[in-house]
Amino acid sequence: MSELIIKNAAVCDPINGINCEKMDLAVKDGKIVENVSSGADVIDAGGRLTMAGAIDGHTHCAGKINLGRLMSPHDMRMNPVPGLSGLQEPTPYTRAQSGYNTPNTFALGYRYSKLGYTTLSEAAISMLSARHTHEEFESIPILDKWGLTLFGNNWHVMNYVRDEQPEKLAAYIAWGLKASRGFGVKVVNPGGGEAWGWGKNVTSLDDVVADFDVTPRQILMGLAEANEALRLPHSIHVHCNNLGKPGNYETTLETMKLMEGVKTTRDRQALHLAHLQFHSYGGNSWREFESATPQITDYINGADHLTFDMGQVIFGPAMTMTADGPLEYSNARMLHAKWSNKDVELEDGAGVVPIEYSPKSFVNAVQWAIGLELALMVEDPWKVMFTTDSPNGGSFVNYPEAFALLMSAKKRQQIIESLPNLAVDRMVLPGIDRELDFYELAVMTRGIQSKMFSMNNIGHLGVGADADIAVYDIIPDQIDPGTEHEKLKKAFSATSCTIKSGNVVVRDGEIVATPAGRTYWVNASGCVSNDVNEAAMKDIKNNFRRYYTVGIANYMVEDEYLPHPVEITTEVN
């Protein structure tokens, strides 16, 4: 079988406590092994920085991104990051590529691979449209994927929470994950999506959702407990209420505190907060808008039940897309931008609105600072996942730019100097001189994902792990990331070598092979008793008969949509 050895790699592998140590990595049949035979292919890393394939734990790569593409044909020609954006001709290995914020599926696969990423977690699967997500997954080459299924505004969920039927709620979640072939539980603006069915929203954890008589607080707690009852590999993944509003940090704090009481059934956090930057705003109006990072990070530094991702903003054009329908409408009104909306019957909503983050705008400049502040002011990197909420805060092709910012106080200072004084007064970033090292960066891009999604086979380079490997053109002790920004960015923008499941897919920054990736999904039905399942199915079928516009038989995603599936079960044997 296929064998490979990477010699002279400067391995940075936080899960295994390895910090840029020179060593060889042996690969056999797509896995990391102790050693290989003398006939193995040899790659000489020449002392270059070598990490596990990175994992984007919160990205919009399949599903409503397609609505973003439809809204922005101009994006296809946009080329602000040459080599990783714009129109590119096919090669013997690749299909034609288009786009920047909303690239076509092929470009998504190639470009992420060039950055050394090998796994994506799509942030939202709408159950009724789940086939769509899986069709796009299958069209994205090379990478492995999974998606988080939306549950926060689902009628079944709200009914079971209100009626205090936690077992049936868990049964429904298990059924929903199977129906949509989802990986975990996503909660977006709980209760707000249902209110948006009538053009309204909720504004606090204790607002009552009309017609369903539940509060966001109850929905969150109900879902968190069901999540644990099912022993799901990931915690609930929460997009809090009040995203993007001045003063919203209080709602965020309340949400974090609410989850202190959740007893986890797996060795991981009880709560993941998505794109925290958008939820860490102080002030009571846009006029008073300011960073509330200190309040948020003070709490997080003393808490051990949660993780979060940054949602870093990148200056320039971006495309916002979220299941938070009411938010997108208010975005569109505020920005005078075009607006797409897609409510999904009985389940959730979605909106897509283009945005441009300008360094001249005081609000945008403060947003830019908050993402960095969060990552730098939380002491323990094992709580911080690196994201831009791509493409909401900016396209993933800008990750190298953001890495450089995290690794260099000088680079940050250069940008801060160009920002409006008003903005600088409202942020705390100028006082922060922390600079991440490669080890901490590897935690935020590989290690934490492995732990927070309970994915022991990826995110590290220990024996038995998947041979997903990124070799960057950096000799760790010959570069000063604090000053050599361009060199750093260049190396992170195109790997010397990316290996996916043992296959070399990128060489010297160019795609050389495009194997199909796999799709993970979680089958938690083993954690539901037959009686409870039958009782829940009665309710589900009733709702299909009366309220859905598709039959239950045509709802479940068929095996045909996952030609490369990996099923994860959750029951204890």
Added chain:
Amino acid sequence: MKLEANLITGRTAYQGSYLEYKTSPRYFEECAYCELNPEDLSQLGVSEGECLKVSNEHGEVIVRAKMNSGNPRGLAFIPMGPWANAIVDPDTRGCGMPGFKGVPSQIEKSDKEPLDLKSLMRTYCQ
């Protein structure tokens, strides 16, 4: 006597149900007609089933006359299909879509019979 009319084209359930059976006589019957307001028809001295010539700068076509009191005066409707498309406006005006609706046309009585599908298509091969 000629009637100045505004021509629109579109789907009917009957045209649609023979969409995948275009060689059948029923498809011909369900497409090769023009609906006019009864007063327009009587002004032309034409009764239902008789033939009309509909012409404009893009061409001309013979179709059967049909009455539809729902049409306002001066509005002519031909079901979408090869007969209608012989006289729609091919110009997309830079947005991809030809002018299938709102084509100024002249309508008069005709002694000729409508062409069947094959004969109509053959006129394009000359």
Added chain:
Amino acid sequence: MKVITDVVCPFCGSLCDDLTVKVEDNVITDIQRACILGHNKIAGVCLHERIESPMIRKDGELVEVTYEEAIEKAADILANSKRTLSYGWASTSCEAVSKAIQLAEETGSLIDSTANVCHGPTVLAVHEKGSPAASLGQVKNRADLVVFWGCNPVHAHPRHMSRYSTYARGFFTKKGRKARNIAVVDVRETDTSKLADKYVQVDPGCDYMLLNAIRSVINENEDVIPAQVAGIPKEEIIELATMLKEARFSCIFYGMGTTQSRSKYKNGDAVSSLLYDLNQYSKSVMIPMRGHYNVTGFGQVANWETGYPNAIDFNRRLAYYNPGETGASDVLLRGEVDSAIIAAADPGAHFAQEAVRCLAKVPMIQIDPYHNATTELADVVIPAAVVGVETEGTAYRMDSIPLRMKKLIDTTFKSDEEIVTDLIEKVREIKGGA
């Protein structure tokens, strides 16, 4: 006898998924719950004349040939053309569309769907203003006002009204028809307008003006409206605007009456702009009444595979898109096309005469289950299985909800997907050898 339930209907964009079909000895003997359009399409698979054999035109006549000969000839045409138009792909599966896009990319062709003569302008309107939409179940469960603008579902989407809109009973609309008002805007009375509570007969080509007048009322600028707009008295405009503003949830379904008449894509833009303002007061969404059952799916697949929804030109190897320049009709009218591959559509019947004349001049490959107007112009004809009856695959409903089409009976015909896969292989062989 085999009874197949939950069958998805392969006719229109309503994609009804509740049909029951009985099959005896591989023949469809009964179809329940389908409308006349769906019934004839499904029943027709066994009843209507099919293209029985691949054919190649020799001395002006189509002559039966083997499948291999037809593929060889078709691949030869594609490999030796400079500018192929690949058109149609709306009445087929997403899986076939994906292959068609690959073929277009590899042959440097221009690929377009039937949206070109249907909701193409709607796509342009989305580029301009976005798409404030919802799944059809939101309308069923919530809508207390439904507006049909320039569309005639009684004829074009016969079960739409009972399943999703006019008569549908849902959670907040338990009384069905009685729970909601129906308004119809059209240039003439139709079987749909006869069922409306409010019928507004707009002057032909004046939808844009009427939409903007309504928007003015929504924005409390009714003083700027003259006594009559688009043939509608001011009072009626105010009445319609008030209906929209006072509804709890309204949906505007719009059809060819907006996309094909004067102002074309600007009409969709005007609907979207209206909703952009209206949603400050009450919830309102818009849904295009898509015609072919999977024309929405073509747009989805093309968008994720190329970045563009239709009219994609691979002539320069990159995906290039400029509808109005790269639309099928435009490229034909400019006389640029030197060959064509047409599948699952009938431009011979549905393009304007000038475009058909241009199509008739070039070597053309047709892939279709049935003999139609395009067959008369084709040089290579390859019969295909009927998707949703003889072969399975994915289709997207008018509200972009994907459903899996079933295979009901066996067939010896190849699927569109298989045919295009064979073509890709053959073209590679020819080009590789050259």
